[in-house]
Amino acid sequence: MTGLSFADAIQLLLVGLSQGCLYSLIAIGLVLVYKATEQVNFAQGEFMMLGAFVGYQFIVLWGLPYWLGALLTLVFMGGFGYGVDALVVRRLTGQPVFTVFILTLALGIALRAVAGIVWGFGNYSLPAPVEGNLAFGSVIIGWSSVLAILVTAIVASGLYAFFRYARQGVAMQALSLNQLAAFYMGIPVKRLTSSIWAMSAIFGAIAGLLLGPVTLVSTQMGFVGFKAFAGAIVGGFGSIPGAVLGCLLIGVTEPFFDIMFPTFKGIGAYLIMFVVLLIRPEGLLAQIYAKKV
């Protein structure tokens, strides 16, 4: 830890912040689905990977302009998310949570394989939406990282407003409290649930498009999803501010951990999660009562 100057520390902090923002975009997708249906989507990382690959198809292989390609990707992934719920997950409504764990794990395996078959198992580069760097003295931050932070802020505050003020948002909250009661009140439960899956897939795709230029697009990039899980759990699964907070915490501490213990690179996120769970088994911003019998 000795060789770390102040500027280096700020640099790492900024890198961690933008990384944490990408984790939180994935985590927001997870938490949305969890909040609405108490289903956990272990394939969220794979949704992100698929988003990145679809973007690669549109932007690189078909040569569409970046923003048009990105828009088409989001539309496609929205439809994909809607379809996954409408065709597959909906059949398991009313089954134990564990069943959905396994279903989404299997879905993740299948999606990785499909992406590998369609696009190949190599690494592919995706162009960044904005090029260049922003320099403050010796501290340099890429515009794409700034964009990641901005997008996360917009998505998080937009969702907050959506759940607070929009009709559909309030309906989704009702749905997440009591499915059957919401159904009796005339809320279109099936359609809303599928829309939530679509939203979650769209946020995954945004994360994929932003992460693609940084880590390269490959079938393995979905494993980042597990760090988003760790972050969401640190914050207390089931609250969007909590998930964002937890992901930022993990994103910021991760580069420092990797520098301190280079041999154990990559496990910092999980250790932090473990420590938090030791102290507060329900996460930092817990929202769960004791289960009823």
Add this chain to the structure above:
Amino acid sequence: MRVLFRKSYKQDIRLFRDRTQAFWYLLFLCIALAAPLFLDGYFLDELSFVYIYAIAGLGLMILTGFSGQVSFGQAAFVAIGAYAHTILLSRYGVPWILSLPLAALITGLVGLAIGRICGRMHGLYLAIATLSIAIVTERLIGGGGDFTGGHRGLPVPGIDIFGIAIDQSWKTYLLNLALFVGAILMTRNLLRTRSGRALIAIRDSEVSARSLGTNVAFYKAYAFFLSAVFAGLAGGLLAHAFYYITPETFGMGESIRLLLMIVVGGIGTIYGAIFGAFFIVLLPTVLSWVKVLLPGAIATSGGFDSLAFGMILLGFILFEPDGLYGRWVKIHHYFNVFPMYKRRSFQRQKTFLKTERLK
């Protein structure tokens, strides 16, 4: 249809239901013992793998299937068992016959510690915590330097029991079979005892179990301990089957494969672990036969195996959540009650979401 009359309380906890069942199991055991006479080395090795995976699966079944504690980290325990066994054998020269139980015990103690910590977590939190144990264990072994061999891995010495070298397929087959049968008997016996029933009570409802006087924290740790002991045993045997172990062999993917294995087999039953092991070990062989019939572009693309695996799993979860064993029970029931079979007799009760969250 046979009707079983209950004549004593002991009848519920007998090892075999009746003479017929005992006869069939003994017949199966005899066939398994005689297998080296009519199977060649390749199939014996495959069957050895089935037995080893079944032992690990039984461990996971105790934890996930019987105690209801979802674990995504079973491969971590398998890894600890494999490494402890290999290191004890090759570095400290412990005889094989001592080293394997020692490795299982070490793994069990690690499991106990983790069970103590994870006992307070539920559902998703537990799943992710155990998943992170799998990831962290892989990294710790990889970063362990010379002691664990790092990412280069460790060679595994041969098996030697009281001067008898176990170096041929049929010998390892019989050894694995013996330990596999032992593991089944242990699990079966566990379910007949007070502690086994406590585990099942915790699975069905933690609050009810606690109100009936079950020490929930103790029995959860106990389940983790037993599960880790089985995993450690399987790890030791697996190390010999692989000849060379690296941390990547026991990564997160392997943990998830083990979990999916018991789901395909049928969660909550001993048969489930065994059927699941057959499924997961024999699937690549079967797929390689199927691939010959498919057009080259699909067969050679590399993702075919995992695509088939994922799709088969999706099919099971959607259409047969009780797994292979559940299907077997249904077929059995169909013939038992022959013209009177109703689909409804196996329908599950649905529970619609009513959250316990604050907002």
